[in-house]
Amino acid sequence: MPSSVAGELPDKHQVARRSTFVSIVVNSVLVVLQMVVGVFAHSQALIADGVHSFADLISDFVVLLANRHSGAQPDEDHNYGHSRYETVASLFLGALLITVGVGMLWRAGTRLANLDDIPPLHASALVVALFVLVSKEALFRYMLREAQRVRSAMLIANAWHARSDAASSLVVALGIVGSLAGVRLLDPIAAAIVGFMVARMGWVFGWDALQDLSDRALDTATTADLRELLLGTPGVLDVHEMRTRKTGDLALVDAHILVDPLISVSEGHYIAESARARVLTDPRVFDALIHVDPEDDMHVRSVAGLPPRSDVAARLRAAFGEHGVGVAAVTLHYLSTGLDAEVTLLDADGDARRGLGDVDLDALKRSVGARRLDVLLRVRGEGEGRRDGVRPPHPAHDTRS
Numbered sequence: 001m002p003s004s005v006a007g008e009l010p011d012k013h014q015v016a017r018r019s020t021f022v023s024i025v026v027n028s029v030l031v032v033l034q035m036v037v038g039v040f041a042h043s044q045a046l047i048a049d050g051v052h053s054f055a056d057l058i059s060d061f062v063v064l065l066a067n068r069h070s071g072a073q074p075d076e077d078h079n080y081g082h083s084r085y086e087t088v089a090s091l092f093l094g095a096l097l098i099t100v101g102v103g104m105l106w107r108a109g110t111r112l113a114n115l116d117d118i119p120p121l122h123a124s125a126l127v128v129a130l131f132v133l134v135s136k137e138a139l140f141r142y143m144l145r146e147a148q149r150v151r152s153a154m155l156i157a158n159a160w161h162a163r164s165d166a167a168s169s170l171v172v173a174l175g176i177v178g179s180l181a182g183v184r185l186l187d188p189i190a191a192a193i194v195g196f197m198v199a200r201m202g203w204v205f206g207w208d209a210l211q212d213l214s215d216r217a218l219d220t221a222t223t224a225d226l227r228e229l230l231l232g233t234p235g236v237l238d239v240h241e242m243r244t245r246k247t248g249d250l251a252l253v254d255a256h257i258l259v260d261p262l263i264s265v266s267e268g269h270y271i272a273e274s275a276r277a278r279v280l281t282d283p284r285v286f287d288a289l290i291h292v293d294p295e296d297d298m299h300v301r302s303v304a305g306l307p308p309r310s311d312v313a314a315r316l317r318a319a320f321g322e323h324g325v326g327v328a329a330v331t332l333h334y335l336s337t338g339l340d341a342e343v344t345l346l347d348a349d350g351d352a353r354r355g356l357g358d359v360d361l362d363a364l365k366r367s368v369g370a371r372r373l374d375v376l377l378r379v380r381g382e383g384e385g386r387r388d389g390v391r392p393p394h395p396a397h398d399t400r401s
Contacts (some may be wrong), residue, residue: 014154019146020060023162028057041125042079043179044111045172045190048104049132049155055100057234087212090157094206101199108192112185121179121187129173136166141285151283155375156213157205168194170385213312219222221389226253229278230290233270240298243290250286255277261294261335268292300336307369308341315368315384316343322356328378347377 002263037043073390078145123234140162147155175190217223223244230239238258257275272290279288313330320327324347347353356375365373 014152016152017148018142018401019155022059023139023143024060026135027053027060030135031033031057033128034132037124037128040129041122042119043121043125043129043172043176043187044108045175045187045194046125046129047109047130048191048194049165049172051100051104052165052194053097053132055198056162056165059096062092062096064088084213086152087209087246091209093157094204094209095200097202097205098199099202101195101197101202104195104198105192106195108188108195108360111188111191115360120184121176123180126173126176126369127171129176133135133166133169133173133179136162141164159209160201163196168197168303171197212246216242218246218251218284222251226279226282226285227255230255230257230275233257233271233275233278235263235267236275238296240293240296245293247286250283253285254291255279255288256291258296260291261333295336296379303334303336306334311342312339312368312370316341316364319364319367320345320355322358324356325355325359335371339369340372340374341368341370341376342376343367344376344378353377 031050034046034053038046038050064338140159141297143159144156147227153276172192172194175186175193178186178190199273201354210354218226226244227239227242230236231244236259240256240258242253244253255275257272259271268294272292276288276290279285279290309330309332312332316330320343327343328346329344331342331344332343345356361373361375
């Protein structure tokens with residue numbers, strides 16, 4: 001796991017536990033108060049709001065459970081960690097809210113169908129409704145501030161759940177005021193409105209979580225930021241086939257980077273590691289997989305049809321060996337325009353220079369299926385291992401089709 005991500009997790013989970021425990025305490029008090037006073041004051045709207053608060057209690061325990069498991073390190077069963085436990089928890093919260101909301105709507109409809117059976121409300125229902133309204137709004141502001149500080153989608157969802165409670169409590173208070181003024185049907189209507197609000201919030205949370213579980217990509221602006229980080233890496237000429245997918249609050253990034261096709265494998269790997277390190281500096285990224293391309297493989301033909309290295313190298317060594325010339329190294333460049341080959345010969349006392357004159361390099365180039373064939377010399381003795389930097393003066397030593 002990247003160090004930047006690992007550094008955030010302890011604080012994130014600590015905040016999640018603390019804020020959720022605060023929510024549990026507040027909702028426990030409010031549930032008892034709403035249920036008891038709701039029954040005493042004959043307010044269906046207040047009882048419905050109490051059911052809503054009880055659903056909050058259940059969701060708080062779900063958040064605690066998800067928070068405990070989502071911070072676990074990657075293992076054999078979950079190679080990318082357990083961040084999606086949070087997304088699954090958000091999906092469960094959405095389903096729970098939809099169920100509660102539909103139940104509230106059904107109960108309110110039943111009550112409206114029997115208006116004559118609605119008893120008069122007691123004024124204590126209004127006092128409790130206003131107290132609940134203030135408590136839920138304060139809880140929302142506290143939870144949202146903490147959630148945004150650690151950038152947790154699950155905690156933000158739970159905070160807005162508290163805001164939906166505050167909004168529903170406002171509706172309940174208005175309905176109770178109307179009922180106390182003599183319009184008794186306003187109390188069940190308020191209960192129905194609360195049910196609709198709860199169900200709608202559940203749909204929003206559930207749909208958003210479902211999209212993340214379906215590998216939803218990051219938004220366009222974030223993707224553009226990550227692309228700029230890759231393009232700013234020294235040695236990266238272009239970026240293509242960049243893909244992102246959410247995993248919990250973070251994202252996985254896959255990208256192809258274009259580098260100079262004639263550099264060494266180790267340098268290409270160094271550039272890829274540098275590019276990956278730059279992307280991981282973004283706190284929204286969990287991990288990145290960088291693929292190195294010598295060309296933009298989205299717009300060029302495949303090199304799969306070119307001859308394999310084993311065949312090319314064997315033919316080159318055999319051809320030069322027939323004239324007593326030893327091959328020190330063979331470097332191949334597989335490009336969409338064709339195969340480029342570079343042969344380094346061992347030059348002992350000028351033997352390679354003399355034998356090279358007997359090799360038909362044009363014919364050799366065609367026989368190995370190369371577009372280009374370069375020949376370099378390596379001098380033995382003092383400076384062994386050093387190329388002389390000068391190609392032999394032969395028109396076929398640097399040949400192009």
